Amino acid sequence: MVDLSHWNLTIPVGATIIQTRQLQTYESKWFARNTDGSITFYAPSSGAGIRSTPNSIYPRSELRETLPDGADKEANWRLGSARVHRLSATLTVDALAASKKAIIGQFHGASTKPPFKLQITGSTIYVQYRPQYNGEEKKDPILTGYKLGNRLAYSAAVTSDGELTVTVNGEVRKYQFDVASYRGDRWYAKAGMYSQQEIGGAGAGKATFHSLSMTHSDRTEASEVVQQAESQERHRQNPGALVPVRGSAGRPSGELQL
Numbered sequence: 001m002v003d004l005s006h007w008n009l010t011i012p013v014g015a016t017i018i019q020t021r022q023l024q025t026y027e028s029k030w031f032a033r034n035t036d037g038s039i040t041f042y043a044p045s046s047g048a049g050i051r052s053t054p055n056s057i058y059p060r061s062e063l064r065e066t067l068p069d070g071a072d073k074e075a076n077w078r079l080g081s082a083r084v085h086r087l088s089a090t091l092t093v094d095a096l097a098a099s100k101k102a103i104i105g106q107f108h109g110a111s112t113k114p115p116f117k118l119q120i121t122g123s124t125i126y127v128q129y130r131p132q133y134n135g136e137e138k139k140d141p142i143l144t145g146y147k148l149g150n151r152l153a154y155s156a157a158v159t160s161d162g163e164l165t166v167t168v169n170g171e172v173r174k175y176q177f178d179v180a181s182y183r184g185d186r187w188y189a190k191a192g193m194y195s196q197q198e199i200g201g202a203g204a205g206k207a208t209f210h211s212l213s214m215t216h217s218d219r220t221e222a223s224e225v226v227q228q229a230e231s232q233e234r235h236r237q238n239p240g241a242l243v244p245v246r247g248s249a250g251r252p253s254g255e256l257q258l
Contacts, residue, residue: 001037002212006068006075009192012042012059013049019072030061034208041193044204045097052199055112059199062192065214076186079160079179082216086157087189089213092149093120095206097197102205104193105154109185113137115177116164118154119196123147125154127166127173133181140175143168151210189214 009018011030018026027033032040041061044050050059065075077085087105096102100122107116117128125143130136146152155167162177191212195205 007063015051015053040208043195045197045201060194065189083218088155091209097203099197101196
């Protein structure tokens with residue numbers, strides 16, 4: 001099962017937040033629990049009560065990182081609070097709204113301009129990132145030829161030195177953040193279906209997550225690579241199994257609210 005102990009959820013109806021404690025047993029058409037332990041996120045563009053969150057014009061069924069103590073407190077961490085901050089997931093994108101765009105993972109900060117987003121546009125997966133705080137967004141296609149319903153495995157790891165490593169289905173890209181410009185910013189992870197079709201438009205976004213993990217770790221890059229390889233091998237041998245990317249030295253989300 002996907003560990004929901006350190007996430008809250010925003011659903012598209014009323015842009016309502018389902019807090020961490022309630023989320024442990026929550027289920028709806030926006031957040032469906034499947035018999036294999038996966039979770040399907042559904043975000044229609046129109047319908048009764050469909051709304052966007054403040055500073056947005058799009059619907060979402062999306063998780064937001066919280067502290068793992070069950071206190072319903074949002075996690076906010078600095079780059080320097082751990083050596084590696086890693087968001088990992090395996091999922092299928094099942095449907096896209098009329099815009100053919102959706103965000104399936106991101107690191108957010110205090111600004112309305114997130115430092116990192118992983119976005120699908122049609123059949124292409126893009127890394128979208130801002131090297132400097134509130135600066136220009138760069139866009140890099142990391143995977144092309146994606147077909148709806150196919151499995152995606154992604155990992156986004158940012159170090160205390162500002163190096164961002166993104167892996168999607170084995171394709172690896174490295175980028176660099178200006179640590180000085182982000183020094184005062186506090187980040188948090190988000191994942192799910194954040195459709196990029198305006199409210200009132202046509203269609204719906206849907207994605208099914210089979211595994212999801214957010215860790216803050218002091219492990220070396222080499223040990224991270226070994227763990228990822230072992231995880232991928234377990235998934236290859238048993239594709240239907242949940243494969244959380246997590247190790248004994250990793251801490252779950254937001255233990256570092258510094």
